[in-house]
Amino acid sequence: MTANFKKPSINADRFAAGRVSSLQSSFDHQILRGLLAEWENALWLLPESLRRSIKRPLFAIRDMPARLGSWSRDKREITLSREIxxxxxxxxxxxxxxxxxxxxxxxxxxxxxxxxxHGNGFRQACRLLRANPAASGTCRPLHMRLHQGEELNDRDRIVVRIHKLMALAESNNPNEAQAAMLKAHELISRHNVDLIAQGLDQDYHSLFLGAPRLRHFREAYHLAHLLQDFYFIQGMWIQAWVLKKGRMGRVLEISGTRKNVQIADYIHAAICRYIDDAWADYRRNKDLNRYRKTDFAVGIIEGFKTTLQQASATGSRGVGTHLPAARVEDHALTRYLAHRYPHVRSFSRRGPGHDARVLADGTESGRKLIIAKGITRHDGFKEKFLDYTHDPD
Incomplete structure (x- = not known):
């Protein structure tokens, strides 16, 4: 028996091209709706008198090889590049x-x-909108700037030690690996406490953790609290466009120094990956639903939190310094947050009941969690790696 392979007809080619064009048009439509929603959200950052003078512009997406975006006063149009x-x-x-x-x-x-x-009026508008004055032209996107290696000055040489300790945490010996991880955590804490105590000027950045969603499970909030408590960042749940749903949802935005935002992003990715892997093993041959994954994940986070708490309590013995982690308030970061989020409200929700046994099993698994320098360019997490540039001496 032989197969009869026919050459695709011109009509079939046209149908495929039309389908691709339709999908691209649908994608662009969702993006344009998202740009409008984000524009309307940002408008409320302006004083009322100024807000009334700003009218809704047109939005467009175009191929712009040399720019990320543009504003046309004549067309009253905001254009973003298809690349971004x-x-x-x-x-x-x-x-x-x-x-x-x-x-x-x-x-x-x-x-x-x-x-x-980019004169005085533009810079004033950037301050009002909490916008980056450089985010156009050839400026690299936010996450690329934060995750690329940087030149280290003398006071930041400790970051090299932290990096080396995270590498040691990949040891096959669990005790050695955990000791290296906890020592890295202690150095992170001591480094930040010293910087805060010295009152040194620092630049702060803000970054999304994860993608915007209409709904976040309970473990996302527990993980946000852990990062705030131990990694010298502050988090805020803000509105952001959920592309797949075509609606505004929420995302966790963290703020802190460049290094601390990078480390928190790294820790967040490591814990999320550990949760997924540990849950896949745990639920095998068990009839467990998605809510039980939340119980297990919350347990992992709380178990890891216990490890960090014990390290903070015992790691400083003999040196006369307590490591209070993020309980040491960074007043400069507090001022940055007050400017970035002028309208803040609290909310709380009660979730469904939990399975105490699954929670306890997750807690036990969390005590075994070791975060190492294992999220690198070559293991599927291309953007999640700790990197730096420094003199070999």
């Missing part, structure tokens, strides 16, 4: 949108039409 839309995270997209919106506010609200594009 297609290849980058939503917080990157939002950063470029706010930059172009700042141009609009400078022209239409502050009437800075005779100034250079």
């Amino acid at each position: 839309i297609s290849d980058h995270r939503w917080d990157d997209v939002k950063e470029v949108l706010l930059h172009e919106m700042a141009h609009q506010v400078a022209h239409e609200g502050l009437l800075a039409t005779s100034e250079p594009d």
Whole structure:
């Protein structure tokens, strides 16, 4: 028997091309709706008198090889490049949108039409919108800037030691691995406590952890608290566009120094991966639903938290210094947060009941969690690695 392979017809080619075009059009439509929703959200950051003078612009997506976005005063149009839309995270997209919106506010609200594009009016609009003045042209997207290696100065040489300890935490000996991880945690704590005590000027950055969603399971909130308590960042659940659902949802945005945001992002990815792997093993041959995964995940997080608490309590013996982790308030970070989030409200929700046995099993698994320098470029987590540049001496 032989197969008769026919050459695809022109009509079939046209149908496939039309389907691709339709999918691209649908994707662009969802993006444009998201840009409008984020624009309307950002508008409320402006004083009321200024807000009334800003009208909704047109939005467009175009191929722009040399730019990430643009604002056209004549067309009243904000354009974003197809590259930033297609290849980058939503917080990157939002950063470029706010930059172009700042141009609009400078022209239409502050009437800075005779100034250079990045003059005083534009910089004032950036401050009001919490926008990055550089987020256009050839500026690298936010997450790329935060995760690329950086030149270390003398006071930051401790980061090299932390990096080496995280490498040692990959040891096949569980005791050695955990000791290295906890020593790295102690150095992170001591380093940040010293910087805060010295009152040194520091730059702060904000980054999404995970993707925006309409609903977050309970473990996401437990993990957010752990990062705040032990890794010198602050988190805020903010509104953000959920592309797949075509609606505004929420995402955890963390803020802190560049190094601390990078480390927290790394820790977050490591714990999420550990939860998924441990749960896959635990639920094998068991009839357990998604809510039981939440119980197991919360247990893992609380078990790991216990390990860090014990390290903070015992790791400083003999040196006369207590390691209070994020309980040492960084007043400069507090001021940064107050400016970035001028309208904050609290919320709480009661989840369904939990399975005490699954929670306890998760807690036991969490006590065995060891975070090492294992999330690297070559293991499927391309953006989640600790990197730096330094002199070999």
